[in-house]
Amino acid sequence: MLDLFPDSAAIDGSRLSLGGLDAEALADKHGTPLVVLCEDTVRATARALREAVGDGRVFFGTKALPNVALLRLLREEGIGADVASAGELAFARAAGLEGADLVVHGNNKDAALLAGAAAVGAPVVLDAPDEAQLAADAGVGQVLVRVTLGVDADTHEAIRTGHHGSKFGLPPDQARAIVAEALDLGLEAMGVHVHVGSQLEDFDAQAETIVRLASFVAGCRDELGWVAQVADLGGGFGIRHHPADRAPDAAELAHAAARTARLGFVEEGLPQPEIWLEPGRSVVGRAGVTLYRVGSVKRLPGRTWVAVDGGMSDNPRPQLYGARYTALSAARASEAVDEVVSVAGMHCESGDVLIDDVALPSPRRGDLLAVPATGAYTMAMASNYNGVPRPAMVLVRDGDVRVIRARETVEDLLRQER
Structure with a gap:
């Protein structure tokens, strides 16, 4: 145990x-109750994940544990923050994270969150059909587009996010349209984002999603003349909570995700993207x-x-x-x-x-x-x-x-x- x-x-x-x-x-x-967090475990996991993505970026999924001291510790290890509310953004800023060290998410971003992202120069992941205009109106400069590619992850239905009909992201046709709109509005469309679910016990669903993502970006190149510079592959790596659980090493999954994306883009005739990952549970769970x-x-x-x-x-x-x-x-x-x-x-x-x-x-x-x-x-x-x-x-x-x-x-x- x-x-x-x-x-x-x-x-x-x-x-x-x-x-x-x-x-x-x-x-x-x-x-009691008392939550005891081991600093050595957090730092070791953060370093392993950073190493796994090479010259890519790792952003902590703040929703897993929003805490200023933790975010400050992760900043020391070169880890940024993925935030999905004005509150989480405030936690990250209190930890000294600004601009390129942040990624702003949410399937229903309000004006305060978009204004906060613009104020610190953080990229925003567009997640709704009208968000390109909302982001531009708020003064946001850089955006990614979250695309939902119809892959069902083998996890609890409440934490699947990449399937058809998910409340998160946009299906390919709508995602392609919002890329075009972002470009028309003068936004810097940096790349694309996917996330298939949380507490993933294997790489199958993520691998299939990444292959489909490369194909989606190739379609954007052919139809819009636009190529994603960033492939944000989300997070969701599982951990063991019980002796009977199985979960691969998070750094191994991160390495596999980065490698699959780079190969997938090359096979589609695309330049290799900068890889971003957003692990949460796997950073702090154990x-x-x-x-x-x-x-x-x-x-x-x-x-x-x-x-x-x-x-x-x-x-x-x-x-x-x-x-x-x-x-x-x-x-x-x-x-x-x-x-x-x-x-x-x-x-x-x-x-x-x-x-x-x-x-x-x-x-x-x-x-x-x-x-x-x-x-x-x-x-x-x-x-x-x-x-x-x-x-x-x-x-x-x-x-x-x-x-x-x-x-x-x-x-x-x-x-x-x-």
Whole structure:
């Protein structure tokens, strides 16, 4: 199971440590639930992805974990940011990212987002039939066009994005028309963008999409005399959340995507494009561990419920996508696992179940559970359901810890009330 944890995770006796720090000590000092992010894992993954694209660019999919300290760390590693709202743009700017270090997305961009993109000189990915005009009116200079090429990725239907009828992007005929309009408006049409889905476990769907993308660009050359300089291949690389999951190495997928695009363009008689990638989950997913404190333990006929002090308010993925997780008893890690239990959240929903079945040392009130692979789409999707404040997040490395998101309080929630 330790393979699911960050690079710095270790078991000393029976106790889990992260970034050289005892998990129990972290929980005692910073409270629970607590998201612990391993800096070494983030940096190592960022460097591997950058190396995989050669002279291309990597932009972090900010939606996976919008956090200023994280974005600043990634900027140090030469990673930009893919943002999809005025809020995410503000996070990126607070981290010192501007202009060419940003890519602005969204299937329904408002005036504030387009104006913000123009103000910092960031390229915008056009995603709707009228967005070329809207971007020009806002003063945007550089654009890409998102094309949907009809490839169904083998992933949960809620996170497929490249299929026919997707709310994202434009089918080829409409995409070609918006390229022409962008050129007529004097916008610098830099290139094209595709994304087939998230939590991809293999390269098949992305490979097919890239081949179709090269063909689409060749059609634009023949009909419009325009050739894309940039091929933005999106992200979506999967990670393992559970011991039974399979997921190829993200850097290997990134390398394969870049190589396939370069070869595909050459085979269509096109110059090799600059490759852009937008990984999110694969950058931070395995770097994150959530620590929960066990409360009630109910041993019922046929099932034992272990309730923790968080749940669907800090990780809604099991409810949204049927995501599977596992857990480790952080201070009893070397004890025999002698009971299979279900880990429930504290919320007023029967469906608030973090883990259906996990083998643990017979749980008791006060135990600390560590749930790995929670760096992506947990804090990003956290809510205040049941009036529960969102967790704190800390960054750990070589025995040092830094709070990078303060724990919310009930007073914080009341401050918004009128």
